[in-house]
Amino acid sequence: MTSTIGQRLAQATGFLSGGSQSSEQLPWNPDASRFPTRKELPKIPGAPEGAAWVWGKDDQIGRLNLLTPKRVKAASAEIKTGEVIPLNLPLNVPETPAFGREKFVHKIKVLLENICYDDQYELNTQSGTQWDGFRHAKGTDIVGATANHKCSIHHWADHGIAGRGILLDYWGYAKANGISYDPYKSHGISFADLQKCGQAQGIDIRPEAQGGDIKVGDILFIRSGFVERYHELTPEERTAGALRPLHLESSDEDAAKAAVKDPHSPELEWAGIKQEEAVIDWLHDCYFAAVVGDAPSFERWPTPEPYHLHEYILSLWGMPLGEMWDLERLTQKARESKRWSFFVTSAPANVPGGVSSHANATAIF
Template structure:
């Protein structure tokens, strides 16, 4: 696969081809050995923070009706559930007791990464005047990102009868996992400035918060936005309130062009938040032909910036703020699941 085979024109403001014609990891190319060393240099106390929610949070399917909590079940052994299974049955000389299970998992239900195959756009890349569906770096549906056409082959209800599978043969989450996703994390504490108020954060507000807290973002940093949303979900105990969820905590304003330009110019390698979609969803002032998720378009489609969502950042944010710090070592690979367009994550921050 080469650039000339996939596109003649690239979207305005994109970096298609800058990391090579067949690049599939985008700005994670900036996680160089030097960035890993910078992250390691932030480890002073040897304390680690788990940045994942329990994967059965938020609970129910209020945030997204298509995504459901994980279903955990034992495997079957000799026709019986393989949980607390005695291998020897009544043989007193065999003392082993075995548990073994499986999970049916919606990959983007809880703490997650979006792969670069998660969101694409219509764009006229071959110059024939007709926009076609594309993903980052010109990869195409059906050819590179495949899925079933029959709804019977999709959705959890029909999983046993599904005849075909979805598969991102390019841009799958395993490409992200292979980079190891380790380097310097930088936390921007929006919650400390606006509390749990629903605020659409644009460029001006973001810059004022960063300046007040002395936060600097350099090329290759992984940026984490603390809004308090993940902590709010924990407090609701797997019973999220729809009204509270739709009006709680800060979100980025994906319609703010200067904010998008800052994301481009900063050189950040990944963008992460503890809220549902990083940006306001639905987007601010959505109308006409504009992308319904403009920040997703800018990051996933144009720049190859992976997005992390629904992380748990409050304990880390509180610890950093109490010590006037904002940098740490972040280790956050997704599952190495070939073909998946998203993945749960168990990120670790080490300070």
């Protein structure tokens, strides 16, 4: 009864304030309070089915458009005590990155002995705490004769990222409720799982327009246990886990042959969000400005479905996706204060043509 009343009130408020966004009216108004569901998405000429690049012809930032000055100002009300929680792993963690990515290398350059020293980094921006950019998988925009700056990470840097974060500590919920899984193994966290986790934290994870607690433009954080598990393992176990072979389909014949599975070699696996329609609908309909996890792949790896959630999140919707963020201190502070929402900022690297970025992220309570 209460949720039905809440839903009706939210809908009424949207209509009375003129904040309901028509699916057919393009471009959409980022400041609207209510947006079409995934099932109501318009068909955009020349775009794939289910595409939601609805913010204008030359839009480069996707759902970061939802982080309007109005929403950022409202999110600043989350700052109560001023306590600052960094969300970045050290640049050398994981020491051995997965997916064949290079290790972080730090060198000191001596400019003048005992007077001036410089840092020199060799850094794959996706080796640790990272943002996956929208150019993650479209080679023709990135290399070769047609390379360009379309959807480059520097557009995110120009816009800036700041808003209300909301944390779902699924790893803590699972341990408290006898749900056993290894973050270094394939395990899918379903929508039903997240819903129960939210309920345990006192959060209704439905969109505000449906009577829930998720506001348009929120930045979602999901703790699935990777960082805690990483620190429990020996260096040898961490390295072995990261170097498990990766098997991906490829159009390149030589690469395809090299990717033939060895039945005696364990495949690269991670726990993460489950590939299912309920999860896809939820991630879309909440209108998160971005989603973040502590796992190397955010979604369960490998996917048992003929798709990856990355395709929806990055390519179809233009929603930034963060991986391997350090959510340990954040979770501790959230539990101590019994507050699961907070103000969050991130400063992506201003690199024209960039595919991804380290996060440079901070939560403020």
